[in-house]
Amino acid sequence: MKVLGIETSCDETAAAVVEDGRTVLSNVVYSQAARHAPFGGVVPELASRCHLEALPEVIARAVRESGSDWDRIDKIAVTYGPGLATSLLVGLAAAKGLALRLNRPLAAVDHIEAHIYSIFVGPNARRLEAMIPYICLVVSGGHTCLMLVEGLGRYRLLGQTLDDAAGEAFDKGASLLGLGYPGGPAIQSAAAGCDPSLVRFPRGRPRKEICRTAGLDPVMCFSFSGLKTALLYHLRDNPLPEDPARRRQAVGMLAVGYQEAIVDALSRPCEKALAKFRRPLSAAGGVSLNTRLREKLAALAGAYGVPFAAADPQFCGDNAAMVAGLAGAGRGLSGEAAFAADATPDLETGEI
Numbered sequence: 001m002k003v004l005g006i007e008t009s010c011d012e013t014a015a016a017v018v019e020d021g022r023t024v025l026s027n028v029v030y031s032q033a034a035r036h037a038p039f040g041g042v043v044p045e046l047a048s049r050c051h052l053e054a055l056p057e058v059i060a061r062a063v064r065e066s067g068s069d070w071d072r073i074d075k076i077a078v079t080y081g082p083g084l085a086t087s088l089l090v091g092l093a094a095a096k097g098l099a100l101r102l103n104r105p106l107a108a109v110d111h112i113e114a115h116i117y118s119i120f121v122g123p124n125a126r127r128l129e130a131m132i133p134y135i136c137l138v139v140s141g142g143h144t145c146l147m148l149v150e151g152l153g154r155y156r157l158l159g160q161t162l163d164d165a166a167g168e169a170f171d172k173g174a175s176l177l178g179l180g181y182p183g184g185p186a187i188q189s190a191a192a193g194c195d196p197s198l199v200r201f202p203r204g205r206p207r208k209e210i211c212r213t214a215g216l217d218p219v220m221c222f223s224f225s226g227l228k229t230a231l232l233y234h235l236r237d238n239p240l241p242e243d244p245a246r247r248r249q250a251v252g253m254l255a256v257g258y259q260e261a262i263v264d265a266l267s268r269p270c271e272k273a274l275a276k277f278r279r280p281l282s283a284a285g286g287v288s289l290n291t292r293l294r295e296k297l298a299a300l301a302g303a304y305g306v307p308f309a310a311a312d313p314q315f316c317g318d319n320a321a322m323v324a325g326l327a328g329a330g331r332g333l334s335g336e337a338a339f340a341a342d343a344t345p346d347l348e349t350g351e352i
Contacts (some may be wrong), residue, residue, distance in 0.1 A: 001019065001020060001021075001074045001075060001328055002017055002018070002019050002025070002066070002068060002072055002073055002074050002075075003017070003018050003019075003021075003073075003074065003075045003076070003077050003107075003324040003325075003327050003328045004016075004017050004059070004062065004063065004073045004075070004076050004077065004098070004324060005017075005018060005077045005078070005320035005321065005322075005323035005324025005325070005327065006055070006059065006076070006077065006078040006079070006091045006094060006095045006320055006323065007078075007079050007091065007111075007114075007318055007319060007320040007322075007323050008051045008055065008079065008083075008087050008088060008090050008091030008094075009079045009081070009082070009083025009084065009087060009088055009091070009111045009318060010042060010047065010083055010084055010087055010141065010142065010318055011031070011032040011033065011035075011036055011042045011047045011050070011087070011318075012029055012030070012031055012032065012317060012318040012319070013029070013030040013032070013050065013051050013054040013055050013058050014027075014028060014029045014030070014058065014318060014319050014320040014323075015028050015055070015058045015059040015061070015062035015063075015320045016028065016062055016319065016320035016321040016323070016324050017062055017063060017066035017068060017073070017324065018121060018321055018324035018325045018328055019328070020328060021120075021121075021325050021326075021327075021328030021329040021330075022120060022121055022122075022125055022325060022328075024121055024122050024123075024321045024325075025065075025066035025067060025068065026061070026062045026063070026064075026065035026066035026067075027062070027314060027315075027319060027320065027321045028058050028061045028062045028065065028320075029058075029317070029318075029319055029320075030054045030058050032046075032047060032050045033181065033182055035050055036181060037180060037181045039181075040171070040175045040181055041171055041175075041181060042084070042141075044084045044085075044086055044087065045086065047084060047086070047087045048084070048086035048087050048089070048090055051087055051090040051091065052090055055090060055091070055094055056094075059094065059098075062320070070102060073102065073104065074104065074105075075104055075105050075106070075107060075327060075328070076095050076098050076099040076102070076104050076105070076106050076107070077095070077106075077107040077108075077109055077323050077324050077326070077327030077328075077332060078091050078092055078094075078095035078096075078106070078107070078108055078109070078323065079091060079108075079109055079110075079111045079114065079323055080092055080108040080109070080110075080333070080341045080342070080343060080344055080347070081110065081111060081343060081344030081345055081346070081347030082110075082111055082112065082142075082143070082344065082345055082346055082347045082348075083111055083142075083343075083345060084345065085343045085345045086343075088343035088344070088345070089343045092108070092341065092342070092343060095108075096339055099339075105334060105335075105338075106334070106338040106339055107327035107331075107332035107333065107334055107338055108332055108333040108337075108338040108341035109323055109326050109327055109331060109332035109333075110331075110332070110347055110349055111318075111323075111347075112138055112143060112145075112347075112349040113153075113155070113326060113331065113349050114322040114323045114325075114326045115138050115140065115143075115284040115285050115311075115322060116136050116138060116147065116149060116155070116284055116349075117152075117322055117325055117326040117329065117331075118284050118311040118312075118315045118316070118319075118321075118322040118325075119131075119282050119284060119309050119310065119311045120325065120329075121311075121312075121315055121321050121322055121325035122311075122312040122314070122315055122321070123312075124312055125312075126282075126309050128152065131149075131280050131282070131307075131309065132149060132150065132151055133148060133149060133150045133151070133277070133279050134148075134149050134279050134280040134281065134282055134309075135147070135148055135149075135158070135270065135273045135274065135277060135279055135280070135281045135282070136148075136149050136281075136282045136283070136284060137266065137270055137281070137282070137283045137284070137288070137297070138284050138285050139165075139166050139167070139266060139283065139284075139285045139286075139287040139288055139293075140165065140166075140167050140285030140286045140287055140317075140318075141165060141167030141168065141171070141182075141286055141287075142165050142167065142168070143161075143165055143285065144160065144161040144165045144166045144167075144222050144224075144266070144287075145157060145159065145160040145161070145349075146158040146159040146160070146220055146222075146269050146270065146273060147349070148273070148277065148279075152329060152330075152331060153331055155349055157216070157349075158216070158217070158220045158269075158273055159216050159217065159219075159220030159221040159222065159269050159273075160216065160221060160222065161221070161222040161223065161224065162221055162222070162223050163223055163224060163225040164223075164224040164225050164228070165224070166222070166224060166262055166265075166266055166287050167183075167184060167285075167286060167287050168224070169224035169227055169228055169262055170182075170183035170184040170187055170259075170262065170287065171183035171184075172228045172231075173187055173227075173228065173231055173255075173258045174186045174187050176228075176231055176232060176235055177190070177231075177235075177240075177251050177254060177255060177258075178240075178251070179251070179255070184286065184287055184289070184290060185289075187255045187258060187259050188259065188290055188291065188292070190251055190252050190255035190256075191252060191255040191256035191258075191259045191292075192252075193252075194252040194253055194255065194256035195253070195256065196256045196257055196259075196260040198253050198256075198257065199234075199253055199254055199256075199257035200257060200260075200261075201227055201230050201231065201234075201257055201258055201260075201261040202226055202227060202230050202261070203227075203261055203264050203265050203268070217272075219268075219269065219272045220269040220272050220273055221269065222265055222266065222269060223265070224262070224265065227258070227261050227262065227265070231254070231258055234254070235254075259290070259292060260292070262293075263290070263292050263293045263296050264296075266287075266293060267293075267296045267297060267300060270297060270300060271300050274300060274301065274304045274306065275304070278304055278305075278306060279306060280301070280306045280307045280308070280309065281297060281300065281301040281306060281307075281308050281309075282308070282309040282310065282311075283297055283308075283309075283310045283311075284310070284311050284316065285316060285317075286316055286317040286318070288310050288311065288316050289313055289316045289317070294310055297310075
């Protein structure tokens with residue numbers, strides 16, 4: 001079965017064709033990062049306009065580059081949440097229109113579930129049966145959570161961020177340091193070759209009373225708002241030098257310390273989950289591209305004698321291959337429910 005996937009949940013306009021839930025025949029992503037960079041983050045209205053402009057050609061390219069034609073597309077799949085409402089609506093409208101025009105079944109899938117599935121698509125993909133049950137850290141621009149994946153469609157939330165997502169922390173830190181957008185790659189680049197021991201920022205520790213309210217174990221939750229504030233106050237009390245060379249050195253020193261704090265804050269709950277379940281560990285989402293984070297998680301998994309699996313780099317950020325793959329594996333709303341699906345910005349994984 002060949003599935004055409006469409007992804008417009010935030011600021012990436014993407015389409016892909018995936019066969020039998022695993023084999024990626026095409027994967028086209030148009031990034032809007034340059035359009036949003038002047039604003040230091042994603043502007044929802046601009047994102048939806050960019051999707052409207054780019055999506056027709058992105059879809060056409062995905063079909064063309066797959067070596068297929070429209071007659072050989074068996075299903076249309078699209079993200080319906082969570083994400084930005086106006087962005088989701090663009091993809092949903094396109095997918096529903098295509099499914100009706102081509103008389104093909106439609107699947108509406110969960111964006112976070114697609115990230116979880118991303119380690120099972122592509123040429124180096126893991127086998128689902130070999131991993132389950134496993135621990136998955138989903139870490140992206142807008143989401144940070146820790147899941148126990150007990151099977152396809154069977155997810156147990158172990159922990160989540162109680163304030164900001166890790167990607168938001170990277171973006172804010174990069175903005176404060178004058179490094180631009182998107183923040184994750186900018187901070188990683190500035191931090192390269194710098195000593196992480198020179199500046200130590202606080203590691204967020206979620207308050208127990210908040211976690212109890214959410215019904216989650218505090219040691220498996222995340223917090224990043226205090227880290228952003230710590231960097232802000234550090235820069236207020238220790239302004240960056242005016243001299244360009246000294247400024248670059250200072251920015252690098254702060255960037256590596258800030259990155260290390262985020263990586264530690266993400267790793268600590270993973271270690272607690274490993275100690276409790278002793279099952280394979282995986283990481284998915286755009287922030288999982290961070291080299292230092294991958295090193296730390298791989299080392300943790302190794303210490304507990306279990307495998308570590310991260311998605312192929314091209315499937316870490318928002319992409320449609322994971323959407324098409326998940327639908328090809330049989331997940332998502334289908335039939336009348338798919339055509340009735342509306343943009344659901346606050347969709348909770350496991351609701352399908």
